[in-house]
Amino acid sequence: MEINLRPYQEEVVQTALRGENSIIWLPTGGGKTRAAVYVTKKHLETKTNGKVAVLVNKVHLVDQHYEKEFRPYLGKECRIVAISGDSDEKDFFGNVVRNSDLVICTAQILENSLTNMEEDKHVELTDFTLLVIDECHHTHKDNVYNKIMSRYVEIKLKKERNLPQVLGLTASPGTGGNRNLDKAVEHVLQICANLDSAIMSTKNYIPVLQRVVPRPKKKYDIVEKRFKDPFGDHLKLMMSMIHKFMPSEVSSSLREVGTQEYEADVVELEKKGVQKENRLIAQCALHLRQYNDALLINDTVRMVDAFRVLSEFYNSRKDKLLDGTDFFLQGLFEENRVELWQLASNDDYENPKLAQLQQTLVEQFKDQDSRGIIFAKTRRGTHCLYDWVNSNSELRRVNIHAGILTGAGTGANHMTQRGQKDTIKTFRDGALNLLISTSVAEEGLDIPECNVVVRYGLLTNEIAQQQASGRARAQNSVYSVVAQEGGRELRRELTNEYLESLTAKAIDLVQSMTPREFQRKISELQQMAVMIRIQAEKNREERKQRYNPAQVKLQCRGCFTPVGCGADIRHIENSHHVNINPDFERYYKAGGPVFLERSFEDWEPGRVIGCSKCGKDWGMEIKFKKVAILPCLKIKSFSLNTPQGKFTHKQWKDVEFQVSDFDLTEYMTSHFPDLDLENDD
DSSP, X not given: OOOOOOHHHHHHTHHHHTTOOEEEEOOTTSOHHHHHHHHHHHXXXXXXXXXXXXXXXXXXXXXXXXXXXXXXXXXTTSOEEEEOTTOGGGGGHHHHHXXXXXXXXXXXXXXXXXXXXXXXXXXXXXXXXXXXXXXXXXXXXXXXXXXXXXXXXXXXXXXXXXXXXXEEEESOOOOTTOOSHHHXXXXXXXXXXXXXXXXXXXXXXXXXXXXXXXXXXXXXXXXXXXXXXXXXXXXXXXXXXXXXXXXXXXXXXXXXXXXXXXXXXXXXXXXXXXXXXXXXXXXXXXXXXXXXXXXXXXXXXXXXXXXXXXXXXXXXXXXXXXXXXXXXXXXXXXXXXXXHHHXXXXXXXXXXXXXXXXXXXXXXXXXXXXXXXXXXXXXXXXXHHHHHHHHOHHHHHXXXXXXEEOOBSSSTTOBOHHHHHHHHHHHHHTSOOEEEEOGGGTSSOOOOOOSEEEEESOOOOHHHHHHHHTTOOSTTOEEEEEEETTOHHHHHHHHHHHHHHHHHHHHHXXXXXXXXXXXXXXXXXXXXXXXXXXXXXXXXXHHHTSBOGGGOEEXXXXXXXXXXXXXXXXXXXXXXXXXXXXXXXXXXXXXXXXXXXXXXXXXXXXXXEEETTTOOEEEEEEEETTTEEEEEEOGGGEEEEETTEEEXXXXXXXXXXXXXXXXXXXXXXXXXXXXXXXXXX
């Protein structure tokens, strides 16, 4: 099938067609992916033994790019394979690459194969002749794109040849949070350095691009602060009682309740309580975070939603009362449960933002062909809004049929990958006409043109704002910002407008540099980045050797019970951390089975596990190689007692002792000494 590009697309691909590295900068809906398909086609037609990898950062984009873009135009001419986490092909990725012309995969699969030395799985960057990197503005810091490109840059600086050409795609490189032009230029240059690419945009066909991708009409739907909030006031009263229950010097350091700053304070307070083994402080902080979440929900959606979240939390803890702190906290909620429910059920004090959102949706959905997206901050928020939409008679009257779209995963309120695909397909087919989504729908998704996009209660950066507004691509579409008068959401939105224009100015300045000046700056940034990475890796290795594993004691984060030591821990595939000590079984209780959408080559999920004393969630059992049942642990469920004090970590990679690889033969021999592993009979 012939690919017909618009004039501005033809303009931005010229550098890539010459075989040079480049970043295509076009707005959402401008046809970046189609331009990449064109470059890929020409590359494979002209490059001897050409081999292309298209990298994406979200699983559902693998099939989307394959079905909608690359297969229709290249499927008859070359061998194309789409591989994501649930594809069997990932387990022999190296072989697949060798037998294909074009591979579309998540960046993590390529990264895994670059580090895996098994012949069937391993690949080198030099196996490819072209890398297409979707949403390439993520190529920074510890993002997997940047891990891949860091290898690329290091190879380049060694003057080695045969590196693939790079083609990045983005709707906005952003400013990196910088608010002055010089720093914004530095950020754009750093993205260019990380991708070893120059940034291309249309200069001669801007009017054509503006006709193809019209800007939506922006509306600031500002609401006044609710005149009374008895439900929220009662939550604050209960929080003040918890503050009084804690030592005064602790509670006096907390900032204003109902804010993100307060949440940060109580998160740190819980860590300090764990480190000092002060269960009163740790548990009070844990509960205060739940109340603060309820205040934030009350400020965003309905009072009943906030009540339900609190109620579910306390219902889950009824059987986990260990000491006076637990009895006080549980009793406080139970004593106020009925009054909170009565206050939450009073429509006279409902959130005024919802009334404004209802008005916006009713106006925009008068046309039966209307489509829209509401962007909300959290997965929990999307579910609350979904319940509100479905129970709203005015929205039913205009035939709104809503669906939820959130990130894939196994936690609460996550979707499965299949669920994501089904929701997007249903929306595309028209059975759903309103998506209530987290940021997952901002980037890349092949979603039909919408005539209304609503940003609801969001505090995000200029990239997210541009991506979201780009979803409103229908003629006369509306981009609505629902926010409280004088609130932080409004201030952030106005800041993002400034940062969007600052991004464009920064890119103009980068593009106006002479080739020599640009290459000099890029080279300096690349060399600096390599030195920083080498030093960071050295620091990580030193940190890993700080303690002998036997010196590090693991304690349950909920009740401080000692349950093992670092010498008991092994890792599988650098990602699953298991305890191999058979005595560990007596410290945990196993619950129901874990169901995961994907299947895995070497292991399968077992039952959920938690502390037998306090019920703290610890992770799950896994069955490895169909023989070894191992407790797989979440590091954030434990504190680590070291010779230098007690610490908490979010990820296993941050622990300060060396974790050995799991050896199945050693494990089976030590656990089942009578088993003859060498006798096959």
